[in-house]
Amino acid sequence: MDTEHAARRYDVVVIGAGSAGCVLAARLSQDPSREVLLLEAGPDYPTRRQLPIDIADGSRLPSDRSLSHDWGWSSTPRTDGGVPTTPLPRGWLVGGSSAVNGTFALRGVAEDYDVWEAAGNPGWGWAEALEGFRRLETDLDFGDRPWHGAEGPVPVRRYAPDEQSELTRAFLAAAHRVGHAVVSDHNEPGSVGAGPLPVNTHDRLRMSAALTHLEPARTRPNLTVRGHEPDRLEIAGGRAQGVRLADGEVIGADLVVLAAGAYASPGVLLRSGIGAAGELRVLGIDPVVDLPGVGHNLVDHVLVTVDVPIHAEPATRPHYQAMVTSRSDGATGPPDLHLFAAGPFDARHVGDGMQLAPVAVGLLDPASRGRVWLTSADPATPVAIDPGYLTHPHDLQRLIAGVHQTREILQTDPLSSRVGSELQPGAEGGDDAGLRADLLRQARTYHHPVGTCRMGPDPGEGAVVDAAGRLHGLEGLVLADASIMPAIPRANTNLPTLMLAERIADGLSDDSPSAGQRTAGAKNHEAGVSL
Numbered sequence: 001m002d003t004e005h006a007a008r009r010y011d012v013v014v015i016g017a018g019s020a021g022c023v024l025a026a027r028l029s030q031d032p033s034r035e036v037l038l039l040e041a042g043p044d045y046p047t048r049r050q051l052p053i054d055i056a057d058g059s060r061l062p063s064d065r066s067l068s069h070d071w072g073w074s075s076t077p078r079t080d081g082g083v084p085t086t087p088l089p090r091g092w093l094v095g096g097s098s099a100v101n102g103t104f105a106l107r108g109v110a111e112d113y114d115v116w117e118a119a120g121n122p123g124w125g126w127a128e129a130l131e132g133f134r135r136l137e138t139d140l141d142f143g144d145r146p147w148h149g150a151e152g153p154v155p156v157r158r159y160a161p162d163e164q165s166e167l168t169r170a171f172l173a174a175a176h177r178v179g180h181a182v183v184s185d186h187n188e189p190g191s192v193g194a195g196p197l198p199v200n201t202h203d204r205l206r207m208s209a210a211l212t213h214l215e216p217a218r219t220r221p222n223l224t225v226r227g228h229e230p231d232r233l234e235i236a237g238g239r240a241q242g243v244r245l246a247d248g249e250v251i252g253a254d255l256v257v258l259a260a261g262a263y264a265s266p267g268v269l270l271r272s273g274i275g276a277a278g279e280l281r282v283l284g285i286d287p288v289v290d291l292p293g294v295g296h297n298l299v300d301h302v303l304v305t306v307d308v309p310i311h312a313e314p315a316t317r318p319h320y321q322a323m324v325t326s327r328s329d330g331a332t333g334p335p336d337l338h339l340f341a342a343g344p345f346d347a348r349h350v351g352d353g354m355q356l357a358p359v360a361v362g363l364l365d366p367a368s369r370g371r372v373w374l375t376s377a378d379p380a381t382p383v384a385i386d387p388g389y390l391t392h393p394h395d396l397q398r399l400i401a402g403v404h405q406t407r408e409i410l411q412t413d414p415l416s417s418r419v420g421s422e423l424q425p426g427a428e429g430g431d432d433a434g435l436r437a438d439l440l441r442q443a444r445t446y447h448h449p450v451g452t453c454r455m456g457p458d459p460g461e462g463a464v465v466d467a468a469g470r471l472h473g474l475e476g477l478v479l480a481d482a483s484i485m486p487a488i489p490r491a492n493t494n495l496p497t498l499m500l501a502e503r504i505a506d507g508l509s510d511d512s513p514s515a516g517q518r519t520a521g522a523k524n525h526e527a528g529v530s531l
Contacts, residue, residue, distance in 0.1 A: 008251070008252070009242070009251070009252035009253065009254075010035045010036065010037040010224075010251065010252070010253050010254075011034045011035045011036065011253070011254050011255065012028050012034060012035070012036045012037070012253060012254065012255045012256075012257060013036075013037045013039065013242065013243050013251055013253040013255075013256050013257070014028070014036065014037070014038045014039065014257045014259055015039050015230050015243060015256065015257065015258050015259060015260050015268060016039070016040065016096070016258070016259040016260035016261060016264065016265070016481065017038050017039070017040035017042075017044075017094040017095065017096065017210070017214070017225065018091065018095065018096020018097060018098065018209070018259065018260070018261055018481065019095075019096055019097065019098040019208075019209040019481075019494055019497045019498055019501065020209075020259040020261075020480050020481040020482070020497055020498070020500065020501035020504075021038060021040070021096070021209075021257075021259035021260075021481070021501075022038075022094070022095060022096075022098075022208075022209035022210055022212075022213045022214040023209060023213050023498055023501035023502055023505060024257050024259055024480055024501055024504070024505055024508075025038040025213075025214060025217065025223060025225075026213040026214055026216070026217040026223075027213075027501075027502065027505035027508075027509065028257075028505060028508060028509070029217055029220050029222055029223040030217075030509075031222075031509070032220070032222055033222075034222060035222050035224075036222060036223050036224070037224045037225075037226060037251065037253070038214075038223070038224070038225045038226070039226055039228055039229075039230055039243065039245075040093070040094050040225070040226075040227060041092065041227070041228070041229035041230075042069065042091070042092035042093040042094065042227075043068075043069070043092075043093050043094070043227065044093070044094040044225060044227055045093070045094065045210070046215075046218060046225075047215065048205065048211055048215065052069075055069065055093070055099055055100065055206070056205055056206060057204055057205075057206065057317075058103045058199070058200075058201030058202075058204055058205055058206030058207070058318065059201065059204050059317035059318040059319075060317065060318075068092075069091060069092050069093045069099075069100060070089050070090065070091070070092055070100075071089075071090045071091075071092045071263075071264075071382075072092075072382075073087070073088040073089075073090060073263060073382060073383075073385060074086065074087050074088055074385075075088055075385055075386060075387050075389075076384050076385060076386050078386075080391075081440075082389070082390060082391060082440060083302075083387075083389040083390055083440055083441075083443045083444075084441065086387075086389075086443075086444045086445065087444075087445075088263070088385060088387070088445055088449070089445070089447065090261065090263065090447075093210075094210050094214065094225065095208035095209055095210030095211070095214075096208075096209070096261065097261075097447065097494070098208040098209045098210070098494050098498075099206065099208035099209075099210055100206075101206075101447065101492075101494060102199075102320050102447075102492075103199040103200045103201045103206055103207070103318075103320075103494075104197060104198070104199060104320065104323075104491075104492035104494070105137075105154070105156045105187075105198040105199050105200040105492075105494070105495055106186060106187065106198060106323075106491035106492050106495060107129075107133050107187050107489070107491055107495055107496065107499075108489030108490045108491035108496060109189075109190075109334040109335075109489075109490050109491075110126035110130075110189055110190075111126075111334050112126075112334075112487065112488075112489040112490055112491075113125055113126045113128075113129040113489075114126050115486070115487050116455075116485070116486050116487060119456055119486045119487070120456050120457040120458070120463075120467075121455050121456065121457075121466075121467040121486065122467055123467060123503075124455075124467060124503075128503070129496075129499060130147060130189075132499040132500075132502055132503050133149070133187075133495065133499050134147070134148060134149035134152070135149055135152055135502065136149065136152045136153070136154050136495065136498055136499055136502060137149045137152040137154045137155070137156050137495075138150055138151060138152050138153075138154065138155050138156065139156045139157075139187075139198075140155060140156065140157040140202075141156075141157055141158055141185070141198075142185050142187075142188075145185075145188070147187070147188060147189055148187070153212040153213055153216075154200050154207060154212050154495070154498065155200060155202040155207055155212075156187075156198050156199070156200055157198070157199060157201075157202065158185075158195075158196035158197065158198050158199070159196055159197070159199075159318070159321045159322075160196075163321075164196070164321050164322070165321060165344075166418070167310060167341055167343065167344060167357055167418070168321040168322045168341060170414045170415040170418055171322055171341040171359075171409065171415055172194050172195070172196075172322050173414050173415070174409045174410070174412040174413065174414060174415035174416070175193075175194035175324050175339075175409050176194055177412050177413070178408050178409055178412050180193045180194040180324050180326060180409075181193030181194070182194065182195065183195030183325075184196070185198070186198055186323055186325065191325075192325050192326065192327070192332075192334075192335050193324070193325065193326075194322065194323070194324040195322065195323065196321065196322055196323075197320055197321055197322055197323045197340070199318070199320070200212075200494075200495075201318065209498060213498075228245045228246070228247065228249070229245065229246040229379065230243050230244070230245055230246065230260070230268055230379075231243075231244045231245060231246045231268075231271060231379040232244050232268060232271040232272040232273075232379070233256060233258075233268065233269075233272040233274075233477065234250055234252075235272060235273070235288050235474065238474065238475060239474065239475040239476040240253070240255075240256045240474060240475070240476035240477040241253070241476070242256065243256060246379045246380070253476075254476070255476055255477075255478065255508075256476060256477050256478070257478050257479075257480055257508075258477065258478070258479045258480070258481070259479070259480050259481040259501070260481065261449075261481055261482060261483065262298065262372070262449040262450050262451065262452045262453075262481070262482050262483040263372055263383055263385055263449060263452070264383070265452065265453055265479060265481060265483040266294050266295040266372045266373075266383065266452045266453060266483065267372070267374065267379075267383040269291075269294050269453065269464075269471075270285070270294060270295065270373070270374045271285065271374065271377055271379060272288065273285050273286050273287050273288035273289070274288055274289045274291055274294060274471070274474065275287075275289075275290075275291055275292070275294040275295065276290070276291070276292040276294070277290040279373070279374075283374055283375075283376065283377050284377055285374075285377050288474070289471070289472070289473040289474050290473075291459055291464055291471075291472060291473065292459075292462065293453070293454065293459065293461075293462035293463055293464045294452070294453060294464055295371050295372040295373050295452050295453075296369075296371045296452065296462060297369060297371075297451040297452060297454050297462060297486075298369060298370040298371050298372055298385070298386070298387060298388065298449060298450075298451055298452050299366060299368070299369055299370070299388075299449070299450055299451045299487070299488045300366070300370070300387050300389070300445055300446065300447075300448055300449040300450070300488070301338075301362050301363055301364060301366065301445075301446035301447075301448045301488065302362070302363050302366060302368075302387075302389045302390060302395065302399070302443050302444070302445070302446060303360055303361070303362045303363075303443070303444055303445065303446040304360070304361050304399055304402075304403070304439050304442055304443055304444075305342075305358040305359065305360050305361070305424065305442070306358065306359045306361065306403055306406045306407065306410065306422060306424065306425065307356060307357075307358045307359075307422070307423040307424040308356075308357055308358075308359070308410060308419040308420060308421075308422055308423060309350040309351070309352075309354035309355065309356060309357070309419065309420040309421075309423065310343075310344050310354060310355055310356075310357040310418055310419050310420070311353070311354055311418055311419075311420075319342045319343050319345070320340060320342060321341075322340060322341065323338060323339070323340045324337075324338070324339040324340065324405075324409070325337065325338060325339075325364075326339065326402075326405060328397075328398035328399075328401035328402060328405075329398075329401070334490060335364060335490060336363065336364050336365050336398060336490065337361060337362065337363065337364060337398070337401075337402045337405070338360070338361070338362035338364060338446075339359060339360070339361055339362075339402060339405060339406055339409070340359070340360050340362075341357060341358075341359050341360075342357070342358050342359070342360060343355065343356060343357045343358060344356060344357045345357075350420075350423065352420075354420055356423075357419065359406050359409070359410065361399060361402035361403055361405075361406055362402075362446045363395055363398055363399055363402070363446075364488075364490035364491070365488065365490055366389075366392070366395045366488070367392035367394050367395055368388045368389060368390055368391040368392040368395050369388050369391075369392075369451075370385070370386040370387040370388030370389070370391075371386055371388070371452070372384065372385050372386075372452050387445065387449070389443050389444075389445075390439075390440060390443055396436055396439060396440070399439055399443075400432055400435055400436065400439065403425070403435060403439070407422070410422070424438070424442065425438040425439070425442075426438075446492075447492075448482075448488065448492060448493040449482065450482040450483065450485040450488050450493060451482075451483065451485055451486065451487070451488065452483045453465060453479050453483040453484050454483075454484060454485065454486045455467055455469065455484045455485075455486055456486055459472045459473065464479070464484070465478075465479045465484050468504070468507045469484060469504045469507070478504065478508065480500065480501050480504035480505070481497060481500075481501070482496075482497045482500070484500070485500070
């Protein structure tokens, strides 16, 4: 990464080289006349051969990664007796969390995106989202199906039965036996049930956005990647004019694209004077745009586990191979739960030659909301984050239902004969009051924060950007990351974030004065050609 680059002006500065930022930098630099700068606070590994093994190996758990590649964020302490302070891991490197995640390649359901459009965001319904997902992927199993793509930059596959661990095969068989439908493709519209997990690991390589999108674009002379942390935007005359870095350097830009994620993007805006005016003044920040929605509407999937020992099986990787989607109320319709077995873990022995095998329960459409805010105008001070986990009572009740469903699978052959007595929560016969207390203690992030700069038509109702990602009340600034999602998809959010960034890039390309120069390249991309 070029750390000795002299200050200058660019056509576009993209803040944040996570999933969205890598897409935007790659797409916008397709125009050779457009000078693009991509800024990332964390380290850069320009080629896949330079990646540390724990970053490259998609069969490893996210928690295996080096702490040197994590932002180190945690939730703020709670005083209401709810979920205690918990780590909030996010990837600190080029590629962002896509470079350290579990590589779940899920999309969500049609209703998720129709809700976005119904909230006043034209062009974000399921029909448009599906086309975006198709352009994005090369599905190695179902690329010939009409709801999949076969020529996109992101490879997607599922582990075949002969690749699956003994735990995975038993988990799926037990889930099917208790009544969960057989699912061969969790990304087929309308599918609900148990089946192999689609992943974007290929030949054990974690296919992050740094590899699928940015790596092929790095040879372009009009794209620069720099390792500096942004402080705030430079604003004058009702327009973003560039970026001020934490070290004081100012970089000019005709367009700033903010893609720092659901935690960091609000921080940049707030330090720039964009947010609730009264709160900014308390911190000594002069308000520039009064947008009370900045930092609010934080929503994240919450996760708990049912931990059991499994009779010694050679530790396997990948640890995640199958998924159950289900409804907490047993009704038909879109799922609100993920259930998946993890492990077994070679370093987590639990006695008698057994190993730990947690079964995770994730809540997909939580009603709880949190927020992100500043405690200081100093960019060296981390933002404060309250995820709001389980503050809505309906969320905890649905997680309890998910634990009961998990126990039913664990107590069914062929899985029941392989696992021992439950270790956590550990009271199969107890009442829901005890289970409720345990889940409040152990609840943690499923790593999918969104919504803190949500898109919508009315700033008075909490919207921060419009349906094209343009900030309300300021020219020259576009947001293009998970922070602008108005509601959380019922899926892991990496693929939805990539889709969102691609579609924002489409709009920026169309709006560019030099869009005509890119006609051939844009047509190739729309046809599914990898960047």
